[in-house]
Amino acid sequence: SQQGEEDPQALSIQEGENATMNCSYKTSINNLQWYRQNSGRGLVHLILIRSNEREKHSGRLRVTLDTSKKSSSLLITASRAADTASYFCATASTHNTGFQKLVFGTGTRLLVSP
Amino acid sequence: KAGVTQTPRYLIKTRGQQVTLSCSPISGHRSVSWYQQTPGQGLQFLFEYFSETQRNKGNFPGRFSGRQFSNSRSEMNVSTLELGDSALYLCASSMYRDRGVYEQYFGPGTRLTVT
Numbered sequence: 001s002q003q004g005e006e007d008p009q010a011l012s013i014q015e016g017e018n019a020t021m022n023c024s025y026k027t028s029i030n031n032l033q034w035y036r037q038n039s040g041r042g043l044v045h046l047i048l049i050r051s052n053e054r055e056k057h058s059g060r061l062r063v064t065l066d067t068s069k070k071s072s073s074l075l076i077t078a079s080r081a082a083d084t085a086s087y088f089c090a091t092a093s094t095h096n097t098g099f100q101k102l103v104f105g106t107g108t109r110l111l112v113s114p
Numbered sequence: 115k116a117g118v119t120q121t122p123r124y125l126i127k128t129r130g131q132q133v134t135l136s137c138s139p140i141s142g143h144r145s146v147s148w149y150q151q152t153p154g155q156g157l158q159f160l161f162e163y164f165s166e167t168q169r170n171k172g173n174f175p176g177r178f179s180g181r182q183f184s185n186s187r188s189e190m191n192v193s194t195l196e197l198g199d200s201a202l203y204l205c206a207s208s209m210y211r212d213r214g215v216y217e218q219y220f221g222p223g224t225r226l227t228v229t
Contacts, residue, residue, distance in 0.1 A: 048215065092215075099147075099162050
């Protein structure tokens with residue numbers, strides 16, 4: 001079962017607008033990661049934020065993390081048609097084996113129209 | 115470095131058959147994980163291998179199994195296929211980054227259709 005719930009499930013915007021996606025999770029985490037997936041293909045890693053960080057930037061991406069609310073948000077600024085994809089948050093918790101299993105959210109389908 | 119490769123990319127099998135999927139991790143990565151993605155259940159963790167040993171396993175029936183070879187390449191096997199096994203199977207190789215963080219890199223996936 002999935003840990004994270006993402007909101008909204010789908011988002012349709014115009015090029016140049018900003019897109020904000022939210023992710024909520026249930027358990028304590030080591031870090032939270034955001035991935036992009038184009039049309040049922042592989043996952044592309046976008047950004048990682050550690051549990052002791054509150055905000056991270058990478059190009060047009062801005063991620064926030066609020067561990068007290070167990071939530072994160074991904075903001076894509078000045079969106080482009082090429083940003084059309086599904087976006088997933090994934091929480092990572094460290095097991096006693098040292099491995100970090102990723103637990104994915106339900107995803108947000110973003111459509112950016114020219 | 116070359117990315118994670120998965121073969122085959124597409125596969126159509128019949129109920130009751132078995133299937134083997136292959137994953138080659140990024141050179142130097144010793145951990146390989148497998149995930150199943152379906153429209154109904156989303157992305158779910160199957161298992162993880164490190165140095166030829168299964169370290170972690172998700173909540174899947176015993177029909178799902180895997181192994182890892184000494185060169186870190188991994189295979190997963192699904193026996194007695196069911197219609198519900200139709201999914202995109204994703205492989206990820208990971209390496210330790212720092213302070214307890216592992217970076218996972220995903221392959222393009224194998225699209226399995228069971229008829």
